[in-house]
Amino acid sequence: xxxxxxxxxxxxxxxxxxxxxxxxxxxxxxxxxxxxxxxxxxxxxxxxxxxxxxxxxxxxxxxxxxxxxxxxxxxxxxxxxxxxxxxxxxxxxxxxxxxxxxxxxxxxxxxxxxxxxxxxxxxxxxxxxxxxxxxxxxxxxxxxxxxxxxxxxxxxxxxxxxxxxxxxxxxxxxxxxxxxxxxxxxxxxxxxxxxxxxxxxxxxxxxxxxxxxxxxxxxxxxxxxxxxxxxxxxxxxxxxxxxxxxxxxxxxxxxxxx
Numbered sequence: 001x002x003x004x005x006x007x008x009x010x011x012x013x014x015x016x017x018x019x020x021x022x023x024x025x026x027x028x029x030x031x032x033x034x035x036x037x038x039x040x041x042x043x044x045x046x047x048x049x050x051x052x053x054x055x056x057x058x059x060x061x062x063x064x065x066x067x068x069x070x071x072x073x074x075x076x077x078x079x080x081x082x083x084x085x086x087x088x089x090x091x092x093x094x095x096x097x098x099x100x101x102x103x104x105x106x107x108x109x110x111x112x113x114x115x116x117x118x119x120x121x122x123x124x125x126x127x128x129x130x131x132x133x134x135x136x137x138x139x140x141x142x143x144x145x146x147x148x149x150x151x152x153x154x155x156x157x158x159x160x161x162x163x164x165x166x167x168x169x170x171x172x173x174x175x176x177x178x179x180x181x182x183x184x185x186x187x188x189x190x191x192x193x194x195x196x197x198x199x200x201x202x203x204x205x206x207x208x209x210x211x212x213x214x215x216x217x218x219x220x221x222x223x224x225x226x227x228x229x230x231x232x233x234x235x236x237x238x239x240x241x242x243x244x245x246x247x248x249x250x251x252x253x254x255x256x257x258x
Contacts, residue, residue, distance in 0.1 A: 022046050024079035050078055050091065057092035058120045061113070063169055069108045076103070089128055096121045110172055112162035119164040126154055126187045133189055134254050142256030144244040145217040149209050155186035155252045157206045165195055188251040196250065202243060217244045
């Protein structure tokens with residue numbers, strides 16, 4: 001069992017007091033005997049590192065409000081949240097989770113703050129992912145309609161209430177859209193990140209291919225035909241076959257299972 005702070009050696013007590021002060025100087029006093037000029041260097045250095053990292057990870061969210069509002073938000077995260085990762089790049093994921101799960105709603109928050117933070121985090125997550133775009137056991141030239149298409153592990157299909165890909169300082173919706181916004185964010189073979197707006201049918205097709213990998217492309221299309229109860233099923237099948245090929249051209253589908 002970890003000993004209470006008061007029972008630890010003096011140098012450890014000083015370390016904890018210094019760390020607490022750096023995290024929240026308005027709440028926690030510094031250790032005695034340290035010049036404030038020196039403390040200020042540490043306060044600025046640590047906070048600016050975290051603030052700079054999150055500003056780069058969430059550039060749109062950062063651009064929507066004043067510097068003062070943004071820094072207040074970062075300071076509360078910095079002071080109150082206990083990150084579970086030692087990796088600097090993963091702090092952005094922790095910040096996103098803090099916004100959505102632990103932080104109470106604030107009057108400065110736009111209504112889409114959680115969805116926009118997630119959308120921006122996805123780009124970073126795909127950029128740094130070490131998953132191979134072409135897992136073993138694939139036929140790169142296989143028939144994606146008659147075969148079993150494999151969706152790239154670096155292609156994420158997403159659904160949001162707000163049109164997060166269009167949000168900017170000049171475009172900040174106050175209400176959710178009448179229909180969900182469906183997107184695919186993916187990394188291609190050249191390690192470039194792409195954003196593609198899709199419709200509900202394409203979203204469902206990708207979902208089926210990932211849920212049931214034994215299905216052929218044709219099986220997945222036929223399930224959509226049955227769900228839609230479309231009066232012209234052959235039209236949907238033709239569209240579905242063309243859509244599968246288009247997804248492969250974009251590196252969203254990366255081949256067929258052998």
